[in-house]
Amino acid sequence: MVEVYELLTVVVSLIVVKLFHWIYQWRNPTSNGKLPPGSMGYPIIGETFEFMKPHDVLQFPTFVKERVLRYGPVFRTSLFGAKAIISMDLEMNVEIAKANHVPGVTKSIARLFGKNNLFIQSKQSHKHVRNLTFQLLGPQCLKLRMVEEVDLLARTYMEEGARNGCLDVKETSSKILIECLAKKVMGEMEPEAAKELALCWRYFPRDWFQFSWNVPGAGVYRMMKARKRMMKLIKEMVLKKRASGEEFGEFFKIIFGEMEGGAEKMSLTKQHQSPGILAATVKLISDHPKVVEELNKEHEGIVRGKTEKEAGLTWEDYKSMTFTHKVINESLRITSTAPTVLRITDHDFQVGDYTIPAGWIFMGYPNVHFSPKKYDDPLVFNPWRWKREDLSSILSKTYIPFGAGSRLCVGAEFAKLQMAIFIHHMFRYRFIFITY
Numbered sequence: 123m124v125e126v127y128e129l130l131t132v133v134v135s136l137i138v139v140k141l142f143h144w145i146y147q148w149r150n151p152t153s154n155g156k157l158p159p160g161s162m163g164y165p166i167i168g169e170t171f172e173f174m175k176p177h178d179v180l181q182f183p184t185f186v187k188e189r190v191l192r193y194g195p196v197f198r199t200s201l202f203g204a205k206a207i208i209s210m211d212l213e214m215n216v217e218i219a220k221a222n223h224v225p226g227v228t229k230s231i232a233r234l235f236g237k238n239n240l241f242i243q244s245k246q247s248h249k250h251v252r253n254l255t256f257q258l259l260g261p262q263c264l265k266l267r268m269v270e271e272v273d274l275l276a277r278t279y280m281e282e283g284a285r286n287g288c289l290d291v292k293e294t295s296s297k298i299l300i301e302c303l304a305k306k307v308m309g310e311m312e313p314e315a316a317k318e319l320a321l322c323w324r325y326f327p328r329d330w331f332q333f334s335w336n337v338p339g340a341g342v343y344r345m346m347k348a349r350k351r352m353m354k355l356i357k358e359m360v361l362k363k364r365a366s367g368e369e370f371g372e373f374f375k376i377i378f379g380e381m382e383g384g385a386e387k388m389s390l391t392k393q394h395q396s397p398g399i400l401a402a403t404v405k406l407i408s409d410h411p412k413v414v415e416e417l418n419k420e421h422e423g424i425v426r427g428k429t430e431k432e433a434g435l436t437w438e439d440y441k442s443m444t445f446t447h448k449v450i451n452e453s454l455r456i457t458s459t460a461p462t463v464l465r466i467t468d469h470d471f472q473v474g475d476y477t478i479p480a481g482w483i484f485m486g487y488p489n490v491h492f493s494p495k496k497y498d499d500p501l502v503f504n505p506w507r508w509k510r511e512d513l514s515s516i517l518s519k520t521y522i523p524f525g526a527g528s529r530l531c532v533g534a535e536f537a538k539l540q541m542a543i544f545i546h547h548m549f550r551y552r553f554i555f556i557t558y
C-alpha cells in the first residue's frame with residue numbers, strides 16, 4: 123500500500139514538474155537570436171481575450187497601443203493558440219512581406235478555405251493562381267467587363283433599397299461582390315442560388331484570427347457549415363449546367379479546369395474586407411458635409427453629362443471620379459486599423475536586432491498611415507490631402523492598405539471600383555446613415 127502511494131506521489135510530482143516546465147517554456151520561448159520583448163500571456167489562450175476587447179474601428183486596438191508604449195513598435199505575444207509577432211515598424215513589415223511567402227492564417231482559416239486552396243499552397247502554384255486571378259480582376263478585365271456588371275448590380279440594389287426605404291450597405295456590398303465574381307466563374311445563375319451564395323458568405327470570417335475549435339456555437343463551426351453549403355451549391359450548379367449543356371462563366375475553365383481539382387480549389391473569395399470598409403466609408407462621408415457637397419457635385423456632373431438619363435457608367439466615367447478616388451484612398455488609409463501584412467515566417471528571419479523564429483505568425487500594422495510625419499493631422503478624414511497623381515496607386519512607401527510583397531491584394535482594383543460605383547449610385551438619392 124505504501125509502495126503504491128509512493129509511486130503515485132512520484133507520478134503526480136513528475137506530471138507537476140512537466141507541467142511547470144511546459145508553462146515555463148510557453149512563457150519564455152527561445153529563438154536562435156534575440157526575440158522582440160513582450161509577454162506570452164496564459165498557456166494556450168495567450169493574450170487573446172485582451173486582444174479581442176472591442177475598440178474604435180478607426181483606431182488600432184487598445185491592446186496593441188498599450189504594448190507599443192510598454193515594449194516599443196515590435197513585440198511578441200500569443201493569440202488564438204499561435205505565437206505571434208506584432209509590428210508597427212513599416213520597414214520590418216515590408217521586409218517580411220517581400221521575403222516571406224506563407225500567409226499568416228490560423229489553422230481554422232486555412233481549413234475554412236480548404237487544404238488544397240491554391241492561395242495557401244506552394245510558392246509555384248500560388249504564383250500561377252495569382253496570374254490567373256489577374257485575368258479576372260486586373261484593370262483590363264475591369265475596364266472591359268466589370269464596370270458594366272458592378273454598375274448594373276449597384277443600380278438594381280440601390281433602387282430596391284430606395285423602394286424599401288432602407289439599404290444595408292454591408293449586405294449589399296457582399297451581394298454585389300459575390301454575385302459578380304460567382305457569375306464570372308459559373309455564368310448565369312438562378313436568382314435563388316445567387317441569393318443563397320451571398321447568404322453563406324455572411325458567415326465568413328471578418329478577422330483572419332480565430333480559435334480553431336470546430337464545435338457547435340463557435341464561429342468556426344458556423345463558417346465550416348456555410349463553406350460546406352457553398353461548395354454543395356457550386357457543385358450542384360456545375361452538375362446542372364453540365365447536364366443541360368449550358369454555358370459556364372468565362373473563368374470556369376481557369377478556376378476549375380486548369381487546376382484539375384474541382385470546387386475544393388476555388389479560392390477567389392478569400393477576402394472579406396470590402397463590405398465593412400464600404401460601410402465605414404459611407405459613414406465617414408455622411409459625417410463630413412463638405413465631402414458630401416463635393417461628391418454631390420462630381421456625381422451630378424456625371425449624370426448630367428449623359429445624353430440618356432439612365433445610361434450606365436463607363437470606364438471613362440469611373441476614371442473621371444477624381445474626388446471619389448480621393449475619398450476612397452483617404453477612407454482606406456484611415457480605416458486600416460487591422461494588420462495588412464500577415465505572414466507565417468517560413469524560416470528564422472533576422473530583422474534589425476531581432477530574430478523572428480520560423481513558424482511564428484507575423485502581424486504588420488500600417489502604423490505609417492497615422493504618422494504625423496507622413497500625413498498632416500493623421501486622425502482627420504481629409505480627402506483633399508490626396509493629389510491627382512496618387513490616385514491610381516494601391517501601394518506606396520506611406521500607404522499599404524492592401525498589403526505588400528508577394529501577397530499584395532489581388533482584388534484591390536476591383537474593391538476600389540466597387541466602392542466608387544456604389545458611391546455614385548448612392549448620390550443619385552438623398553440618404554441618411556444609421557448605425558445599428
Ligand code: HEM
Nearest residue numbers: 392393395396399462463464524525526529531532533537
Ligand atoms: C477594400 C477592400 C480590401 C482590402 C482593404 C483588402 C486588403 C487585403 C490585404 C491587406 C491582403 C493581404 C496582403 C498581405 O498579407 O500582404 C489581401 C490579400 C488578398 N485579397 Fe484583398 N482586400 C480587399 C478586397 C479584396 C477583394 C474584393 C478581393 C477579391 C475579389 C480580394 C482578394 C484578395 C486575395 C485573393 C488575397 C490573397 C492574395 C495572395 O495571397 O496572393 N481582396 N487583401
